[in-house]
Amino acid sequence: xxxxxxxxxxxxxxxxxxxxxxxxxxxxTESHRDVRAWLTELLTExxxxxQSDAAGNLFWLRRIAGDAPFVLFGSHLDSQPKGGRYDGSYxxxxxxxxxxxxxxxxxxxxxTPRYNIAVVDWFNEEGARFKPSMMGSGVFTGKxxxxxxxxxxxxxxxxxxxxxxxxxxxxxxxxxxxxGYAEIHIEQGRSLEEQGITIGVVExxxxxxxxxxxxxGDQSHTGSTRMADRKDALLxxxxxxxxxRGICAAFPEEALHTSVGELNVFPNSPVxxxxxxxxxxxxxxxxDATLEQAGVLLRAAIAAAEAASGTEIxxxxxxxxxxxxxxxxxxxxxERAAEESGRTSTRVLTxxxxxxxxxxxxxxxxxxxxxSVAGITHNEAEYTRDEDALAxxxxxxxxxxxxxxxxxxxxxxx
Amino acid sequence: xxxxxxxxxxxxxxxxxxxxxxxxxxxxTESHRDVRAWLTELLTExxxxxQSDAAGNLFWLRRIAGDAPFVLFGSHLDSQPKGGRYDGSYxxxxxxxxxxxxxxxxxxxxxTPRYNIAVVDWFNEEGARFKPSMMGSGVFTGKxxxxxxxxxxxxxxxxxxxxxxxxxxxxxxxxxxxxGYAEIHIEQGRSLEEQGITIGVVExxxxxxxxxxxxxGDQSHTGSTRMADRKDALLxxxxxxxxxRGICAAFPEEALHTSVGELNVFPNSPVxxxxxxxxxxxxxxxxDATLEQAGVLLRAAIAAAEAASGTEIxxxxxxxxxxxxxxxxxxxxxERAAEESGRTSTRVLTxxxxxxxxxxxxxxxxxxxxxSVAGITHNEAEYTRDEDALAxxxxxxxxxxxxxxxxxxxxxxx
Numbered sequence: 001x002x003x004x005x006x007x008x009x010x011x012x013x014x015x016x017x018x019x020x021x022x023x024x025x026x027x028x029t030e031s032h033r034d035v036r037a038w039l040t041e042l043l044t045e046x047x048x049x050x051q052s053d054a055a056g057n058l059f060w061l062r063r064i065a066g067d068a069p070f071v072l073f074g075s076h077l078d079s080q081p082k083g084g085r086y087d088g089s090y091x092x093x094x095x096x097x098x099x100x101x102x103x104x105x106x107x108x109x110x111x112t113p114r115y116n117i118a119v120v121d122w123f124n125e126e127g128a129r130f131k132p133s134m135m136g137s138g139v140f141t142g143k144x145x146x147x148x149x150x151x152x153x154x155x156x157x158x159x160x161x162x163x164x165x166x167x168x169x170x171x172x173x174x175x176x177x178x179x180g181y182a183e184i185h186i187e188q189g190r191s192l193e194e195q196g197i198t199i200g201v202v203e204x205x206x207x208x209x210x211x212x213x214x215x216x217g218d219q220s221h222t223g224s225t226r227m228a229d230r231k232d233a234l235l236x237x238x239x240x241x242x243x244x245r246g247i248c249a250a251f252p253e254e255a256l257h258t259s260v261g262e263l264n265v266f267p268n269s270p271v272x273x274x275x276x277x278x279x280x281x282x283x284x285x286x287x288d289a290t291l292e293q294a295g296v297l298l299r300a301a302i303a304a305a306e307a308a309s310g311t312e313i314x315x316x317x318x319x320x321x322x323x324x325x326x327x328x329x330x331x332x333x334x335e336r337a338a339e340e341s342g343r344t345s346t347r348v349l350t351x352x353x354x355x356x357x358x359x360x361x362x363x364x365x366x367x368x369x370x371x372s373v374a375g376i377t378h379n380e381a382e383y384t385r386d387e388d389a390l391a392x393x394x395x396x397x398x399x400x401x402x403x404x405x406x407x408x409x410x411x412x413x414x
Numbered sequence: 415x416x417x418x419x420x421x422x423x424x425x426x427x428x429x430x431x432x433x434x435x436x437x438x439x440x441x442x443t444e445s446h447r448d449v450r451a452w453l454t455e456l457l458t459e460x461x462x463x464x465q466s467d468a469a470g471n472l473f474w475l476r477r478i479a480g481d482a483p484f485v486l487f488g489s490h491l492d493s494q495p496k497g498g499r500y501d502g503s504y505x506x507x508x509x510x511x512x513x514x515x516x517x518x519x520x521x522x523x524x525x526t527p528r529y530n531i532a533v534v535d536w537f538n539e540e541g542a543r544f545k546p547s548m549m550g551s552g553v554f555t556g557k558x559x560x561x562x563x564x565x566x567x568x569x570x571x572x573x574x575x576x577x578x579x580x581x582x583x584x585x586x587x588x589x590x591x592x593x594g595y596a597e598i599h600i601e602q603g604r605s606l607e608e609q610g611i612t613i614g615v616v617e618x619x620x621x622x623x624x625x626x627x628x629x630x631g632d633q634s635h636t637g638s639t640r641m642a643d644r645k646d647a648l649l650x651x652x653x654x655x656x657x658x659r660g661i662c663a664a665f666p667e668e669a670l671h672t673s674v675g676e677l678n679v680f681p682n683s684p685v686x687x688x689x690x691x692x693x694x695x696x697x698x699x700x701x702d703a704t705l706e707q708a709g710v711l712l713r714a715a716i717a718a719a720e721a722a723s724g725t726e727i728x729x730x731x732x733x734x735x736x737x738x739x740x741x742x743x744x745x746x747x748x749e750r751a752a753e754e755s756g757r758t759s760t761r762v763l764t765x766x767x768x769x770x771x772x773x774x775x776x777x778x779x780x781x782x783x784x785x786s787v788a789g790i791t792h793n794e795a796e797y798t799r800d801e802d803a804l805a806x807x808x809x810x811x812x813x814x815x816x817x818x819x820x821x822x823x824x825x826x827x828x
Binding site for chain 2: 133263375
């Protein structure tokens with residue numbers, strides 16, 4: 001039975017839907033549990049078996065090659081607050097459809113696959129509820145420590161462990177080393193749309209350095225405290241936010257992205273000068289050298305913000321994801337799959353992090369993009385045209401088939 | 415029976431105490447309910463009767479003059495988050511002790527008071543949980559609408575109505591017009607301490623204009639969205655916070671206080687450029703003309719922040735408290751009470767708002783200050799020396815006695 005991808009996608013998008021056609025499906029919430037249950041029902045009917053690992057990653061396994069290892073396909077079902085329907089979710093459903101179709105085609109053609117097939121929903125890719133992002137794939141690839149991850153709490157104090165237990169998502173399944181991984185995702189940029197090309201083949205990822213920062217001032221009264229006596233943590237933070245944006249001016253256009261997306265004020269009362277502000281600085285660049293330079297300028301911006309506000313600003317923690325190329329033979333495989341489907345393709349960079357960025361360091365990995373209208377993402381208005389979504393599934397089905405047949409055998413991780 | 419003020423103050427300070435000797439007793443919380451119950455027990459033993467009005471103000475009534483109207487004394491028992499023990503609470507307990515002692519003295523002296531005596535805890539003076547501040551006295555004086563106040567919600571969506579009902583604090587008592595009001599409070603500044611003077615007699619209040627502001631950007635991805643495409647609401651807000659501080663430069667030192675104490679980011683995720691930020695700008699000055707000028711400069715700072723960030727910034731609401739003098743005969747009364755107690759006094763301005771600032775517009779009112787060490791306030795380290803605290807109670811007892819005897823009769827509100 002061939003399922004209708006667009007109908008399934010519309011049904012799936014109802015879990016955590018917002019009034020304005022977006023998604024609010026944070027990791028480990030009820031809507032996340034429910035969309036997983038929905039997809040488990042769909043895939044179980046198609047002969048898949050659901051298994052959770054200790055980090056809350058959910059795998060759907062289809063054994064088509066006896067006791068052979070698995071090739072793995074997927075993305076993430078969690079979203080940003082008021083995020084879009086496509087980011088992550090498109091890739092998981094595309095992987096599920098492609099896996100169903102590929103398994104059927106291989107059997108119909110009488111070909112013997114070398115590997116079993118698994119589809120995955122990586123836990124907490126977005127990092128909106130629990131930090132850092134790409135958490136599940138981070139544990140899977142040995143980049144993050146399982147116990148530290150399980151002990152991580154959200155803003156209300158709920159731990160990953162408790163959130164996973166509440167949704168019945170903490171298991172003891174171990175997938176073992178995978179023979180290959182592929183992921184399809186919306187571009188979250190507008191380069192494909194601007195070039196009129198349907199398939200992006202990711203050749204490298206930008207590096208990201210993320211700084212958890214604490215600004216310490218002195219809590220006092222907005223009315224009665226003399227201006228000269230104040231040590232206003234929010235003023236210090238504001239100088240830093242402006243300074244972080246200013247770092248870009250030292251580099252060519254689009255050589256660096258700088259952002260502060262999260263900022264928390266304490267005590268956050270209208271009549272009290274803030275005693276403390278925590279914030280997260282996000283620096284990204286295609287080149288590690290650029291990021292090193294940007295880090296030096298960030299420290300200068302911190303010193304300037306301290307001086308302008310009389311506060312003390314501390315870098316509490318730095319999380320780094322370094323840039324890296326994707327496997328050339330994986331890139332070529334996707335390009336061939338696009339050509340055989342009659343679709344245009346081009347090589348692109350990914351500025352956003354993806355679970356594939358983690359997995360590429362332990363297994364032969366390919367990352368495929370479809371266009372995003374106007375590049376809008378992490379926004380309810382995020383949109384990918386139906387024809388592009390369907391073209392992506394078609395191309396990705398060929399990728400799944402090829403990986404199951406062992407097309408990336410003998411390749412190193414990258 | 416004479417009660418020990420300092421012992422009672424220490425006992426009272428346990429309700430909502432923080433580990434670092436401060437208070438975290440937000441309006442309408444359990445610790446606020448409990449401290450009210452404690453004081454009710456204390457005052458009931460002394461012949462007072464507790465009554466709540468519709469806005470959650472709690473009055474303790476002592477009838478010493480038959481059916482005559484009341485003179486009223488008090489302050490507020492709520493605190494800032496991690497605030498100090500003295501702000502508000504000192505004044506309520508001082509009023510309670512002064513009322514007990516004054517009633518006893520009048521009876522012992524065989525004098526016939528003209529008015530009954532009431533002590534009050536005004537609801538939500540701080541405005542930390544529900545906006546605006548000075549809420550209970552605002553309703554009492556007809557400056558705020560009762561229904562609008564009851565419908566006001568905190569950040570978690572709990573309304574004033576529900577918070578009051580949960581603590582059993584919404585009653586139907588109506589005190590009626592009062593014949594006079596007096597309040598004693600810590601200075602929350604350091605002018606008395608610097609001059610070595612024990613009693614401050616407030617002659618006027620600074621004006622305050624408070625602006626609720628919304629910055630609208632466009633929610634997007636911190637990694638993949640081009641810098642030139644961004645409309646970062648947090649960047650706009652940061653420019654505005656810096657701009658608000660800069661307004662002071664246009665005026666002589668201490669002619670104006672500008673602050674942003676509360677700022678909320680949406681969606682506040684580390685990997686998402688903020689779509690919206692709400693914040694509260696607090697401008698205060700001794701002169702209304704200065705505040706008018708500062709308001710013009712605020713609008714210029716808003717325009718500059720919009721231009722620097724590509725955002726739209728809207729002033730959603732303005733709350734204004736205009737400056738005003740206190741009643742000359744009330745000032746003279748406090749000066750005389752200080753002199754008779756052998757205490758030094760001087761006239762001061764209040765930069766912070768107080769419930770007395772509201773009440774002075776409907777009844778003859780006096781506001782008395784005692785020194786604050788280093789002017790520290792809205793901070794766990796807030797401190798007033800025991801000898802100053804006791805001196806304040808002594809002077810205030812004379813004020814209560816005089817008001818009960820009709821010393822401000824025939825005076826207009828101010």
